[in-house]
Amino acid sequence: MRQVSRNEVPQHQVPQQDGTHLREPRDGRDGRVHRLVSSPAGRTHVVEQGSGPLVLLVHGFPESWYSWRHQLPALAAAGYRAVALDVRGYGRSAKPAAPDAYRLLDLVADNAAVVEELGETSAVVVGHDWGATIAATSALLRPDVFRAVGLLSVPYTPPGGPRPSEVFAGMGGDEEFYVSYFQEPGRAEAEIEPDVRGWLAGFYAAFSADTMPGPDAPDPHFVSPGKTLRERFPAGPPPAWLGADDLDVYAGEFERTGLTGALNRYRNMDRDWEDLAGYAGAPVTQPSLFVGGGRDASTTWLADAIAAYPTTLPGLRGSHVLDGCGHWLQQERPEDTNRLLVEWLRELDG
Incomplete structure (x- = not known):
């Protein structure tokens, strides 16, 4: 090697x-x-x-x-x-x-x-x-x-x-794995960028131990046909680790830069x-x-x-x-x- x-x-x-x-x-x-x-x-x-x-x-x-x-x-x-x-x-x-x-x-x-x-x-x-x-x-x-x-x-x-794209395409049956969802240029941006702060808050909550959906709820790693990822994010308070000031920092950066550069990693x-x-x-x-x-x-x-x-x-x-x-x-x-x-x-x- x-x-x-x-x-x-x-x-x-x-x-x-x-x-x-x-x-x-x-x-x-x-x-x-x-x-x-x-x-x-x-x-x-x-x-x-x-x-x-x-x-x-x-x-x-x-x-x-x-x-x-x-x-x-x-x-x-x-x-x-x-x-x-x-x-x-x-x-x-x-x-x-x-x-x-x-x-x-x-x-x-x-x-x-x-x-x-x-x-x-x-x-x-x-x-x-x-x-x-x-x-x-x-x-x-x-x-x-x-x-x-x-x-x-x-x-x-x-x-x-x-090949990764083939693996991800085969996951979830009728649902779409979030990685595949992110790989299509512009698609996730259209969901996220109208409300960056709200989307980030939901995404962080979906994968935090104290706020993630229960085992009987739809899995936020997947997207239903014709739907968005955000529809599976939990409602309710933010995770304990995420203060309003912390969310402001993250949201402020992505509101300024957009999400395309970050999502290009998946692409x-x-x-x-x-x-x-x-x-x-x-x-x-x-x-x-x-x-x-x-x-x-x-x-x-x-x-x-x-x-x-x-x-x-x-x-x-x-x-x-x-x-x-x-x-x-x-x-x-x-x-x-x-x-x-x-x-x-x-x-x-x-």
Whole structure:
């Protein structure tokens, strides 16, 4: 199995924005520093706190760097340089117009460039949801940069197997799996963008342990023929972890940027399958950690992937499932997540 060098990962012209510092009033008092750094995307927005070995934090859908707000101070207090980024297409990071500019190869290139632009030669990469897949692929393709990988919610599954779009099309019978729903350009945007804040609130509630629909309710992972995903979101109060100010942050970003950049990640899954064909079945050998939620379908539906970790993650140092936790685990259970991350990081550096 060959290693991908940085020159083989797609590179693009970048604007002269290196070192630009941005501060928000809500963040200026707590030690978080906002920065734009050059990357193959054009620019990547990062938020950092602390000093020490670099830990790069990669969010999932539909979130932003802000999903790591509880981890940044905890990792900084433990002696690490914690850096949360906006994935390309999100927040203040660049949003390339080409739909195929959101493949995993591009996101790996962004991550590696961020490490270099921050003046580091290596990092631990930790990801949640799509960020877990991006983190695992970063470790797989750039072991020279990413010395360890932490995965939250979504287990590692090696590249290969059937074409993703064919797998998803076969799920749900007469209903449509949400991934297939997201893959059609413009379709999900038409549902979400008229009421971004309301849609996000429902989506977060649908997959949070304290607000998700009961077992007898229609599954929010699927869409009925001619319907929308939102029709299956629960009514009622928001999840306990999601304050009005937190929802304002998420909604404000997506109201400004739209959802197309974020949704383009789903629209490149077949391209990823083709790009990574040479890595079919490949393990991630660096030291690793997995943390999932006991009530999260991303964890429970992929139990076979977790069972395969002795082969697929031979460097695994810990695998944990948090009882009674949903999908947004670093926000639902920040203290548990922080403890597990810090214990793992200290073991790595001990």
